[in-house]
Amino acid sequence: MIKGKAHKYGDNVDTDVIIPARYCTSINLADLVPHCLEDLDPNFIKKVKQGDVLVGGKNFGCGSSREVAPMTIKGAGVSVVIAESFARIFYRNSINVGMPILECPEAAKAIADGNEVEIDLAAGKVRDLKTGKEFSAAPFPAVMQEIIDIGGMANFVKKRLSERGKGNAKTSP
Amino acid sequence: MGMTVTEKILASRAGKKSVRPGDLIFAKVDFSMGSDVTVPLSAVSLRSMGTDKVHDPSRVAMVQDHFVPAKDIKSAELSKATREFAKSQPGSHYFEVGRAGICHTVIPDEGLVVPGDVVVGADSHTCTYGALGLFATGVGSTDLAAVWALGETWFKVPATIRVNYHGKIGPMIMGKDLILALLGRIGIDGATYQALEFAGAPISDLAMNDRFTIANMAIEGGAKNGIIEVDEITMAYGKGRWKRPPETFRSDPDAEFVQTIDIDIDGMEPQVAAPYLPSNVKGVSKVAGTKVDQVFIGSCTNGRIEDYRIAADIMAGRKVHPDVRMLVIPASHEVQMKLVSEGLMTKFLEAGAEIGPSTCGPCIGGHMGILGGGEVGFYTSNRNFVGRNGARDAQVYLGSPAIAAATAVAGVITDPRELKPSKIISGKAAA
Missing domain, CATH: 3.30.499.10 (Aconitase, domain 3)
Known part of the structure; x- marks a missing residue:
């Protein structure tokens, strides 16, 4: 069970505000995390605490394909991102790098900034501890659930490679 | 029920007779690419997958374009990691400063992607190549590494929004004006998870540069891919350029579109x-x-x-x-x-x-x-x-x-x- 304070932002939180390209000359979290969301809210990184929850509106993570976007949010201590909807590359990237996300329009709309939130990731349940309201997130597509269950994309690829019998077998069309 | 051009390409590469929007498929990837900002992370990911070899280097490109010529030591290190990885994959396509440019211009111009392909790139504007009647979409570094390892990836087949342009292209109207007119209409998430299929007389009248502009900004509507069917202008562009034979797919007359948008450009201002x-x-x-x-x-x-x-x-x-x-x-x-x-x-x-x-x-x-x-x-x-x-x-x-x-x-x-x-x-x- 995850418990944390909600930091709420609006629609279209894009990857350029999540981690501006000017910092993407590095893939080290130590360089990236201090700038997480700085063009959207310069105080975010000062106020976010380990385990806190990021709440966004529609189309969270739109823009570039930079995988450091979910990595940086995770690195900042965020335990889960809840949004009304996610941009598709960000959605795939988050699962691949192990940044928990939940698509849940009702929760994203209802949870107020600063509220304590409790989340059961496996069950996809979100509870606003201030209002007592409970919400259910959309299930993941089957492949994504498989990737989550196996512990990430690296393990998923290893399994598929071993199923082919040998390490670098060419794909069969 | 017929299929759209996007569905046909994905079905073909998944080895299936047909697919429907929402189907989860594994599709063979004909070509993949990354840049100096995404390849270094992909290289780390690939090693975490227990391999350091790309399944078929001849179908992979690495382009130095984002922070080149290196602006500082950090970006020089990214470039260096990209260069070293490319060198470790003999037979891969590597584009160095002074012989390169922006990946989305270089890769089609070098004839590395051809009609009918499934292409993924670790850059969101990979959708640009869809102007050549192929399926191209942006992914992150780990997804690119998975493609390097497997030669395939998984997709949820997107529903298609058909965009029919009508009217005459006026003076000083370019591909940019056509795509912006659409984005103004549908918004920045109007096509999320969906394919944008561009058609109509004005599209047929446009040269390849303008078509690339249009497909390039499909992602700005949140689309998975943007696509324009092959015609004589596409074929003329590819002549002497394409490294592999093209395969032409077209939407069936009874293909199902989740939405059809009509945009009249007669008298439209820039x-x-x-x-x-x-x-x-x-x-x-x-x-x-x-x-x-x-x-x-x-x-x-x-x-x-x-x-x-x-x-x-x-x-x-x-x-x-x-x-x-x-x-x-x-x-x-x-x-x-x-x-x-x-x-x-x-x-x-x-x-x-x-x-x-x-x-x-x-x-x-x-x-x-x-x-x-x-x-x-x-x-x-x-x-x-x-x-x-x-x-x-x-x-x-x-x-x-x-x-x-x-x-x-x-x-x-x-x-x-x-x-x-x-x-x-x-x-x-x-x-």
């Missing part, structure tokens, strides 16, 4: 996306007169030779406004060479523009031409989010090279039709 969203689109007259500090013509959206021909034509005999910095950053080395051979380089220099090396440059605000606090830019690139192009309160307007050129001369956003250029080039004539 379009501009105002800060801070590419979908915040208005006719140029609504923003005309806005003072600008910098004009940038370049990027994977509008950095092709045809773009510079139009800009040079509008600027002929004119100078860049004293209060404006104009940056001309050709999208590839090949475009740069043409600027020289066609004499456009001299024209831009004489007009007072600065010419830069082929790189993403100001588009991502990481390298060259960064905007300071409160400054205003007019860019031919694809995004104008808060902070993307410089200071948090800098503002960028997006539009065609024609508007950009007129604006550079006037110092304020200007309808290019007002400058009465010596001759009007658009559509097929520009090819």
Whole structure:
């Protein structure tokens, strides 16, 4: 069970505000995390605490394909991102790098900034501890659930490679 | 029930007779690519997958484009990691500074992607290649590494939105105006998880450069891919270029579209996306007169030779406004060479523009031409989010090279039709 304070932002939180390209000359979290969301809210990184929850509106993570976007949010201590909807590359990237996300329009709309939130990731349940309201997130597509269950994309690829019998077998069309 | 062109390509590469929107498939990937900002992380991911070999290097490209020539030590290290990885994969396609340019211009121009392909790239504007009647989509570094390892990836088959353009292409109207008109209509998430299929007489009339512009910005509507069916213009572009035989797919007459959008461009004025969203689109007259500090013509959206021909034509005999910095950053080395051979380089220099090396440059605000606090830019690139192009309160307007050129001369956003250029080039004539 995850418990944390909600930091709420609006629609279209894009990857350029999540981690501006000017910092993407590095893939080290130590360089990236201090700038997480700085063009959207310069105080975010000062106020976010380990385990806190990021709440966004529609189309969270739109823009570039930079995988450091979910990595940086995770690195900042965020335990889960809840949004009304996610941009598709960000959605795939988050699962691949192990940044928990939940698509849940009702929760994203209802949870107020600063509220304590409790989340059961496996069950996809979100509870606003201030209002007592409970919400259910959309299930993941089957492949994504498989990737989550196996512990990430690296393990998923290893399994598929071993199923082919040998390490670098060419794909069969 | 018939299939759309996107569904047919995905079915073909998944080894299936048919697919439906929502189906989860594993599809063979014909080509994949990454850049200096994504390859280093992909290389780390690949090793975590228990291998250090790409399944088929001949179907992989690595392009130095985002932070090159290296702007500082950190970006030099990214470039170095990309170079070292490329060298560790003999047979892969590697594009070095001085022989490269922006991936989305270089890869189609080198003939590495062909109609009918499934292409993934660790860059969101990979959708550009869809202008060639193929399926192309952006992914992150780990997904790219998975493709390197497996030669395939998983997709949820997207539903298709068909966009039918109608009418005649007016003077100074370019591919950029057509795609911005759509984005203004559907918004920045109007096509999320879906395919955008562009069709209609105006699309058939457009040369490849304008078609690339349109497919390039499909992602700005959140689309998984943008696609334009193959025709004689596509085939003419590919002649002598394509490294593999093309395969042509078309949407069936009874294909099912989740939505059909009709856009009439008759009498449409040039379009501009105002800060801070590419979908915040208005006719140029609504923003005309806005003072600008910098004009940038370049990027994977509008950095092709045809773009510079139009800009040079509008600027002929004119100078860049004293209060404006104009940056001309050709999208590839090949475009740069043409600027020289066609004499456009001299024209831009004489007009007072600065010419830069082929790189993403100001588009991502990481390298060259960064905007300071409160400054205003007019860019031919694809995004104008808060902070993307410089200071948090800098503002960028997006539009065609024609508007950009007129604006550079006037110092304020200007309808290019007002400058009465010596001759009007658009559509097929520009090819």
